[in-house]
Amino acid sequence: MKLAALGLALALAVAAAPVSPADAKGAGRKTYDLSRDSVEASVVRGSIVFRTYCVLCHGASGEGNGRAAAQYVPRPANLTVSVLADQDKERIIRGGGASVGRSPFMPPWGHELTDEQIEDLIAYLRAINVRAS
Amino acid sequence: MLSRNLWITAAALAVGTSGAFAGEHVVAQKDKQFSVRQMKIKVGDSVAFRNDDPFFHNIFSLSNVRSFDLGSYPKGESRSVVFDKPGRVEIECAIHPAMKMTIEVTQ
Numbered sequence: 001m002k003l004a005a006l007g008l009a010l011a012l013a014v015a016a017a018p019v020s021p022a023d024a025k026g027a028g029r030k031t032y033d034l035s036r037d038s039v040e041a042s043v044v045r046g047s048i049v050f051r052t053y054c055v056l057c058h059g060a061s062g063e064g065n066g067r068a069a070a071q072y073v074p075r076p077a078n079l080t081v082s083v084l085a086d087q088d089k090e091r092i093i094r095g096g097g098a099s100v101g102r103s104p105f106m107p108p109w110g111h112e113l114t115d116e117q118i119e120d121l122i123a124y125l126r127a128i129n130v131r132a133s
Numbered sequence: 134m135l136s137r138n139l140w141i142t143a144a145a146l147a148v149g150t151s152g153a154f155a156g157e158h159v160v161a162q163k164d165k166q167f168s169v170r171q172m173k174i175k176v177g178d179s180v181a182f183r184n185d186d187p188f189f190h191n192i193f194s195l196s197n198v199r200s201f202d203l204g205s206y207p208k209g210e211s212r213s214v215v216f217d218k219p220g221r222v223e224i225e226c227a228i229h230p231a232m233k234m235t236i237e238v239t240q
Contacts, residue, residue, distance in 0.1 A: 056227060068195060068227070071202060096189075096205060107205040107228045111188035 039123060046124025049117045053109065062128045072105045080130050086122050093118055159183055159211075160234070162190045162226070167234040176219055176240055183211035191227035198222050198238065 032040045050062070057076035059065040064078040082089070091099070093113070097106030113121070126132055156178040161168040163185040174180065182192045184206055192212070193202040198220030203212040205228070216222065216238045226232035 052230060053228075056230070068193065068202075071195070071200060104204060105202065107191045108189055109228065112228055 042120045042123040043127045045117075046120035046122070046127075049113065049121045050124050053113070054121075057105070062125070072103070074103055076103075076105070079125055080128050082125070082129060083131065086126070089122055089125060090118060093121065155179065155215075157181065161185045162192070162232070165226075165229045165232060167224070167232060170234050171237070172234070173237045173239060174216060176217060176238055177215070178238075179213050179215045180236065181211045181213040184208050189228060190232075192224060193227055194222050194224045196220070196222045202227075 032038075034041045034044070050058075051060070054062075055066050056068050057064075057066040057072070058079055059069065059076075062079040064076040066076060069076050084092075088100070092102060092106060094108065094110035096108030097103040099108065109118070156175060158172065158174055158178060158180045159168075160172070160180055161183045165186065172180075182190075182203060184190050185208065187208050189205040189207055191203065191205040194200055198218050199214065199216050199222045201214050203214070206212060216236065219238050219240050222236040222238060224234045224236060
């Protein structure tokens with residue numbers, strides 16, 4: 001019985017073991033570089049910023065349909081089809097919509113978010129943009 | 134005599150229905166928190182949301198009883214809302230998601 005339990009534990013451990021990049025490629029699975037400075041890690045961190053601060057108006061999918069969206073005219077932007085350059089997005093995020101002649105309902109986030117959070121958020125916005133090549 | 138009493142009654146009614154005795158309350162935003170988490174007020178009362186923090190707040194409510202968005206405003210500025218219907222109003226800050234309070238508006 002003990003031997004069977006040990007065998008089962010070993011089998012489970014092997015099944016749960018992380019797959020090396022070489023193994024994964026061989027198995028046809030996509031690999032992600034989640035080292036601290038990678039783009040993928042920035043996108044993941046950016047998604048956390050988005051879910052914390054942005055979903056209220058822009059919605060979970062970024063399409064401008066958050067729970068507060070209905071009360072605003074114009075509606076919050078659909079970020080998945082944005083044509084703005086990264087630096088324009090950064091200006092709006094930092095200074096709010098009114099600072100660039102856009103909707104005053106977009107608050108300024110420059111004092112709330114760190115430079116890294118804003119950079120990560122923009123990386124995330126790039127990732128969810130369907131127009132991005 | 135009757136005419137004078139009629140005028141006094143009419144004046145009292147006018148004052149009573151004009152909201153002249155409506156309460157005015159103040160809720161401060163300090164250290165990314167509301168100064169009170171819950172409060173009870175009467176229909177017709179107003180609440181001034183005063184920003185005491187060195188950064189913007191954006192106070193809003195999506196409650197059916199009273200929905201509003203005060204926009205983003207800096208330290209020292211105060212914006213008021215009149216609550217003209219009874220019910221529960223849930224209030225938040227669009228910039229600081231952890232900031233929440235409720236106002237119970239009673240008749």
